[in-house]
Every structure is written in structure tokens, then in C-alpha cells.
Amino acid sequence: MPHFLRPLTRAVTYTRWLHLLIGSAIALMIAFVYPGLSDPSYADWALIVVQPVPLVAAAALLPSMRRAEGLQARLMLFPGQHARVPGDDEDPGVSVAPSASWRDRGRTAAWLVLRLEAGAAGAFCTVQLLGTMLALLGAASEPAEDPGLLLPVPAPNWTNPLLAPLPVLLLLALAVVAGRLMAAAARRLLGPSPVERLAALEVRTEQLLERNRIARELHDSIGHALTIAVVQAGAAKAAADPEFTDRALDAIADTGRAALEDLERVLRVLREDARPASGRPTLGDAERLLDSARASGAKVDIEVTGRLERLPGPVTREAYRMLQEALTNVLRHAGPVPVRIRLTVDEAALVMDVRNALPAGGEATGRGGSGLRGIRERAALLGGRATTGPREGEWQVHVELPLG
Known part of the structure; x- marks a missing residue:
């Protein structure tokens, strides 16, 4: 035609x-x-x-x-x-x-x-x-x-x-x-009108931020669970000890269940369910992260100064994810090495410092990974800052989050 x-x-x-x-x-x-x-x-x-x-x-x-x-x-x-x-x-x-x-x-x-x-x-x-x-x-x-x-x-x-x-x-x-x-x-x-265009742009920005947050949630939660499972499975195979294997399987099962709970929360957000996607873990739930790391062979030492209960919701939830990614990074790149965690809460800020020995040969790996970048992005969104890298023969993740 x-x-x-x-x-x-x-x-x-x-x-x-x-x-x-x-x-x-x-x-x-x-x-x-x-x-x-x-x-x-x-x-x-x-x-x-x-x-x-x-x-x-x-x-x-x-x-x-x-x-x-x-x-x-x-x-x-x-x-x-x-x-x-x-x-x-x-x-x-x-x-x-x-x-x-x-x-x-x-x-x-x-x-x-x-x-x-x-x-x-x-x-x-x-x-x-x-x-x-x-x-x-x-x-x-x-x-x-x-x-x-x-x-x-x-x-x-x-x-x-x-x-x-x-x-x-x-x-x-x-x-x-x-x-x-x-x-x-x-x-x-x-x-x-210009006002409507600005409002539409703000909505679009909020959607992109929400998608970015969901991507970080999935990366941190699922990535941590898979890292624990890989480390535990490798250690159980190397140990060839039935008792150790049983403990490793229990740790993998616990970590997997926690990851499934996190995945369900994220999927509720994606489905725009009427139920709020609440119940995200906070620093008060950090003990399960430490148990997973310890079950993988890492020696974790933690020191808390101040009261974690007084932390605002966004700060304590994002800090949990940052600590989770820091421990995942340790197990993924350094293996079961000693880890020192210092959490300090004062009137103005939360300071989190995670240090571990560098992997064999002293080469720091994963410095450009999405996990460490996610830590810096989370800190920036809360008005804080995060630094990662080698320091005095150790790998350090240092985070400062304002409480205001």
C-alpha cells in the first residue's frame, strides 16, 4: 500500500x-x-x-x-x-x-x-x-x-x-x-507542566533507588549465604570428619534459611504486596552473621561500645548489611582468618571497623567488587562515608554513619 x-x-x-x-x-x-x-x-x-x-x-x-x-x-x-x-x-x-x-x-x-x-x-x-x-x-x-x-x-x-x-x-x-x-x-x-515533570522525575528517581537497594539486598544476602555454603562444603570435604561435616551442613542449612527469609522480603517488595516488607535484620541480629563466620573456621572477635538499641532504623539495618558484606568479603578472599570487629555508638555517629589479615602473599583482592562498592553507596545514602583497603598489613573496612 x-x-x-x-x-x-x-x-x-x-x-x-x-x-x-x-x-x-x-x-x-x-x-x-x-x-x-x-x-x-x-x-x-x-x-x-x-x-x-x-x-x-x-x-x-x-x-x-x-x-x-x-x-x-x-x-x-x-x-x-x-x-x-x-x-x-x-x-x-x-x-x-x-x-x-x-x-x-x-x-x-x-x-x-x-x-x-x-x-x-x-x-x-x-x-x-x-x-x-x-x-x-x-x-x-x-x-x-x-x-x-x-x-x-x-x-x-x-x-x-x-x-x-x-x-x-x-x-x-x-x-x-x-x-x-x-x-x-x-x-x-x-x-x-514543569511541576508535573519534576514530580515524575522524582518518582522515577525513587524507583531507581529502590531497585538499586533491592539489588544490593540480594547481592549481600544471597552472596553471603553462597559464600558460607562454599566455604563450609570445602572445609567439610578437606576435613573428612563426620562430626565436622554435620556441623558444616547445619551451618549451611541455617544460612540458607536466613537467605530465603531475606529473599522473601525482597520478593514481597517486587510484587508490591499489601503487606509491608518489614522485619529486615538489624545490628541486634548480627550474632547469626558471626556464628556463620565462626562455623566456617574464622575466628571472630567483636567489641561493642555504646548501645545498639538507640540506633535509628535505617542506620542499624544498613549497618547490618555492611557488616554482612564485610564478613563475606573476608571469607571469599582471605578464607578462615582472624577477624576483629569494633562497633562504637556515641551521640553523633556509629563507627564500624572490620579488620582481617590479608590473604597469602599480601595481595588484596576484590577491591573493585560490587560488594565493597555497595558498602560505600549505602554509607553515602545515609550521609556517612566508608573506606576499604589495606592498612598496616591488614584489610580494613571502616564505616562512619551519622545518627542525625
């Missing part, structure tokens, strides 16, 4: 034209009252398209009018998913929010006046072109009566009916062009 004929096969071409004609309804209703449509003059036609302007402009003052116009424009001016046209399901860029400012009301008023005038012009052209078509069909052998058409009708001739499709084709071309112009005007006049 030729490209220029393709718009004629699309339903949106005709819904746009119908949307245009609907805009003239208020002008026609008022015209029936005054000046009447029996035999209007050119001055009457000018009055018909001018006198409804104050009424539609006043209607734009209602905040809900912008929402109604936006919904109607989305449905009739843009294909969308309801039209089932491949590739035409993108956002039309038309807002459906009520007017929130005088600027929104002004743009809505301009849109309503445009609909009024464009609709009146479209209705006039439709009547004229369809009337011309009928006049050509009837002017084959008898002269056509004067029906008030602007386009002249040729003298009676048998070829006149052959010209009847021309006004229809002209009307279809007018429908395509006018529909596209009205769609462009809708995007400009009914599009999101």
Missing part, C-alpha cells in the same frame, strides 16, 4: 476527526438559540464562532476540566494500546492531572478555544465538501439547486458524478492533516 494512503486505514485518523467535530458542539447549541441556523449570514457565522469563547474560557478555570480534556485527547487523538497499532503504544505526552496553577488553567483555556474554533471550521468544511459531493451526483442532467455551497457546481453534464469522489478525497486529506495538527497542539497545551 502506498505510504500516503496508509493513514486512511488507521482508526485514529477518524477518531481525531470526530474529536475535532465534537469541539463545535457548544457553538452549534448556542447558535440554535441565537442567531439561528435557518439562513445565517457571514456576520452570523462570525458571531457563532465568537460568542462561546468566554464560556469555554471560564470552563477552563475548573481544575477537573484539564483532566477531562486530557483523558479525551489520550483516547481519541493517540492510538495507544487500545488501538492495537504496533509501535504506537508510547506515552502520548498528555497530562491527565487537574490544573494545579494559573498557567495550567491558561493552557487549558487556549486548548478549549482552539477546539472550539477548529471544530467549527471542521464542521463547516465537512458540510461544504459533502454537500458539493451530493450536488455533483445530482448534476448529471439537471442543474443543481443553490444549496449555499461556496464551491461552484459545474453545469449539467454526465461527467459530473465522476467528479464526486474529489470532495471526499479532499475531506479525507483534511482529516489527516487536521488530526495531526490537533495531536501536536494537545501535546503542547495539555502536556505535563
Whole structure:
């Protein structure tokens, strides 16, 4: 099919034209009252398209009018998913929010006046072109009566009916062009305001932050569980001791159950379940992390200064994940080595310091991994800071989180 004929096969071409004609309804209703449509003059036609302007402009003052116009424009001016046209399901860029400012009301008023005038012009052209078509069909052998058409009708001739499709084709071309112009005007006049764009950007940012947080949760929880399982399985195989193997299997089972609980919490968030994804572990639950590390052969020494109970919820939950990743990093890259943990809580901040011996050869590994980067990101989101790297022959993870 030729490209220029393709718009004629699309339903949106005709819904746009119908949307245009609907805009003239208020002008026609008022015209029936005054000046009447029996035999209007050119001055009457000018009055018909001018006198409804104050009424539609006043209607734009209602905040809900912008929402109604936006919904109607989305449905009739843009294909969308309801039209089932491949590739035409993108956002039309038309807002459906009520007017929130005088600027929104002004743009809505301009849109309503445009609909009024464009609709009146479209209705006039439709009547004229369809009337011309009928006049050509009837002017084959008898002269056509004067029906008030602007386009002249040729003298009676048998070829006149052959010209009847021309006004229809002209009307279809007018429908395509006018529909596209009205769609462009809708995007400009009914599009999101700067405030709405900023709000949408904030929502998008929140969604990205939430996805990033979920990714970190899965990495830390599942990564820790898999690391413990790998270390425990390797140690049990090397020990060839049934009693040690039983302890290793118990540790793997406990760590796996904890990871499944964390996974269920994350999946509830992803499913947008009505139940809140609460119950995330805090530093008060850190003992199970230490038990897992100790069961893997690491000697863990912890010292706590201050009261962990007074830590704010976000701080204690994120600190738990940071400690989990720090221990996972130790087991993954250094093996079952001695680990020293210092937790200090004062009036202003929580300071967490995790140190362990460097792996054989003194080479620090994993310095650019996503786990250590996640620790720094978590600290930055809470207004704190985190440093990781070798220090005085040891690997150190140092975190400072403000409590305010």
C-alpha cells in the first residue's frame, strides 16, 4: 500500500476527526438559540464562532476540566494500546492531572478555544465538501439547486458524478492533516507542566533507588549465604570428619534459611504486596552473621561500645548489611582468618571497623567488587562515608554513619 494512503486505514485518523467535530458542539447549541441556523449570514457565522469563547474560557478555570480534556485527547487523538497499532503504544505526552496553577488553567483555556474554533471550521468544511459531493451526483442532467455551497457546481453534464469522489478525497486529506495538527497542539497545551515533570522525575528517581537497594539486598544476602555454603562444603570435604561435616551442613542449612527469609522480603517488595516488607535484620541480629563466620573456621572477635538499641532504623539495618558484606568479603578472599570487629555508638555517629589479615602473599583482592562498592553507596545514602583497603598489613573496612 502506498505510504500516503496508509493513514486512511488507521482508526485514529477518524477518531481525531470526530474529536475535532465534537469541539463545535457548544457553538452549534448556542447558535440554535441565537442567531439561528435557518439562513445565517457571514456576520452570523462570525458571531457563532465568537460568542462561546468566554464560556469555554471560564470552563477552563475548573481544575477537573484539564483532566477531562486530557483523558479525551489520550483516547481519541493517540492510538495507544487500545488501538492495537504496533509501535504506537508510547506515552502520548498528555497530562491527565487537574490544573494545579494559573498557567495550567491558561493552557487549558487556549486548548478549549482552539477546539472550539477548529471544530467549527471542521464542521463547516465537512458540510461544504459533502454537500458539493451530493450536488455533483445530482448534476448529471439537471442543474443543481443553490444549496449555499461556496464551491461552484459545474453545469449539467454526465461527467459530473465522476467528479464526486474529489470532495471526499479532499475531506479525507483534511482529516489527516487536521488530526495531526490537533495531536501536536494537545501535546503542547495539555502536556505535563514543569511541576508535573519534576514530580515524575522524582518518582522515577525513587524507583531507581529502590531497585538499586533491592539489588544490593540480594547481592549481600544471597552472596553471603553462597559464600558460607562454599566455604563450609570445602572445609567439610578437606576435613573428612563426620562430626565436622554435620556441623558444616547445619551451618549451611541455617544460612540458607536466613537467605530465603531475606529473599522473601525482597520478593514481597517486587510484587508490591499489601503487606509491608518489614522485619529486615538489624545490628541486634548480627550474632547469626558471626556464628556463620565462626562455623566456617574464622575466628571472630567483636567489641561493642555504646548501645545498639538507640540506633535509628535505617542506620542499624544498613549497618547490618555492611557488616554482612564485610564478613563475606573476608571469607571469599582471605578464607578462615582472624577477624576483629569494633562497633562504637556515641551521640553523633556509629563507627564500624572490620579488620582481617590479608590473604597469602599480601595481595588484596576484590577491591573493585560490587560488594565493597555497595558498602560505600549505602554509607553515602545515609550521609556517612566508608573506606576499604589495606592498612598496616591488614584489610580494613571502616564505616562512619551519622545518627542525625
